[in-house]
Amino acid sequence: MSRLQPSHADSVQTPTWLDISQCHVSDLARIVQTTPTQRDDCPLAGAILQGVPVYDCAGLRSVPRQALMAEWASVWADGPGVMVLQGVFDDLAVVDAATALFQALIAEGRLNGSGADHFAKPGANDRVWNALEKMCLRAPELFAAYYGNEMLALACEAWLGPAYQVTSQVNCVNPGGQAQMAHRDYHLGFYAGASAARFPAHVHKLSPLLTLQGAVAHVDMPVESGPTLYLPHSQKYLRGYLVAGHPEFQAFFDAHHVQLPLKKGDAVFFNPALMHAAGHNRSAHIHRMANLLQVSSAFGRAMESVDRVRMSQALYPALLAMQQANTLTAAGIERAIAACAEGYAFPTNLDRDPPLGGLAPASQQDLLRRALAEQWPADQLNEALLAQASKKIT
Numbered sequence: 507m508s509r510l511q512p513s514h515a516d517s518v519q520t521p522t523w524l525d526i527s528q529c530h531v532s533d534l535a536r537i538v539q540t541t542p543t544q545r546d547d548c549p550l551a552g553a554i555l556q557g558v559p560v561y562d563c564a565g566l567r568s569v570p571r572q573a574l575m576a577e578w579a580s581v582w583a584d585g586p587g588v589m590v591l592q593g594v595f596d597d598l599a600v601v602d603a604a605t606a607l608f609q610a611l612i613a614e615g616r617l618n619g620s621g622a623d624h625f626a627k628p629g630a631n632d633r634v635w636n637a638l639e640k641m642c643l644r645a646p647e648l649f650a651a652y653y654g655n656e657m658l659a660l661a662c663e664a665w666l667g668p669a670y671q672v673t674s675q676v677n678c679v680n681p682g683g684q685a686q687m688a689h690r691d692y693h694l695g696f697y698a699g700a701s702a703a704r705f706p707a708h709v710h711k712l713s714p715l716l717t718l719q720g721a722v723a724h725v726d727m728p729v730e731s732g733p734t735l736y737l738p739h740s741q742k743y744l745r746g747y748l749v750a751g752h753p754e755f756q757a758f759f760d761a762h763h764v765q766l767p768l769k770k771g772d773a774v775f776f777n778p779a780l781m782h783a784a785g786h787n788r789s790a791h792i793h794r795m796a797n798l799l800q801v802s803s804a805f806g807r808a809m810e811s812v813d814r815v816r817m818s819q820a821l822y823p824a825l826l827a828m829q830q831a832n833t834l835t836a837a838g839i840e841r842a843i844a845a846c847a848e849g850y851a852f853p854t855n856l857d858r859d860p861p862l863g864g865l866a867p868a869s870q871q872d873l874l875r876r877a878l879a880e881q882w883p884a885d886q887l888n889e890a891l892l893a894q895a896s897k898k899i900t
Contacts, residue, residue, distance in 0.1 A: 531754045547581075560766075653844075654839065671803075672844075691778035693716060695778060717806065718775060731789045
């Protein structure tokens with residue numbers, strides 16, 4: 507992968523503190539316009555469209571896992587920062603079933619007023635917060651089939667390693683929904699520029715490594731429906747967290763962004779430091795629904811609170827039945843566990859929860875694996891999960 511040559515502003519010796527007065531559109535332009543996406547840098551991609559590598563999942567399942575994950579990590583770090591995965595779900599019935607569940611949750615949210623979205627004007631879209639937990643509790647078999655997906659898990663692990671933490675928010679942009687302002691995402695992307703500047707430069711470098719952004723298309727998304735706008739390579743602009751909403755940078759984004767259509771069952775994954783924005787839904791009838799995946803490192807803090815004890819209790823009977831009936835592979839079960847349960851043992855109370863037999867206590871994921879291996883009844887696992895959770899309290 508070609509490496510970015512440092513500009514005058516992003517000199518070889520990075521300053522300890524970043525100053526908004528040193529933010530110049532010319533530096534962003536130099537990065538974006540002089541580092542085109544090279545075909546040789548992503549040889550496993552089926553095509554390069556508007557500078558974005560597009561992968562056909564049907565041809566990737568025989569590729570060695572580490573080779574594929576290495577290429578994707580390089581795309582997000584040193585390349586354009588965004589990629590499209592076509593045909594992530596080879597069984598669209600799973601996507602349709604999830605869509606029906608999300609639509610029911612949206613309808614309930616409209617009735618009780620819980621579907622508000624502080625990222626958009628009222629009525630422009632419908633949002634389901636913590637869709638991960640809601641799916642798991644309402645339809646654990648569907649959850650297992652959806653998050654048992656090989657390509658979703660590979661993308662998460664490629665950027666974050668094992669024990670990643672999945673969260674999910676459904677967003678349905680209704681016809682007429684306006685485009686967003688260009689922005690970066692969680693963590694530092696949720697700070698105003700002056701607040702972000704209080705964090706030292708090395709934290710600006712670290713923040714994108716703690717999260718992976720993704721979205722699964724639940725309907726066909728032609729360009730007229732407003733799929734997300736991206737500025738490839740912009741994640742490499744170190745001062746990018748300071749310039750959200752700045753008119754000059756917004757104008758540059760508006761002039762140089764790219765936009766790719768998606769089909770139902772496709773997904774897009776991108777570095778959270780990439781400048782991006784939801785597009786304007788100019789269609790008359792398309793309700794552009796996506797399952798937004800914000801996946802966090804085990805070593806960071808996820809944006810949403812998720813009750814993973816309750817999720818694990820709900821999911822376990824379904825996994826046990828699917829294991830016994832051989833309707834979900836062992837690898838699929840492992841991926842479903844990864845999306846559901848906490849894979850990192852910390853924080854904990856080491857007086858109550860000592861690391862017996864190793865350097866860390868057992869995680870929630872370890873507990874589910876043991877229960878499935880030994881075919882515990884559900885009540886036994888429920889008690890073990892509650893006991894494990896109680897040990898973490900001071």
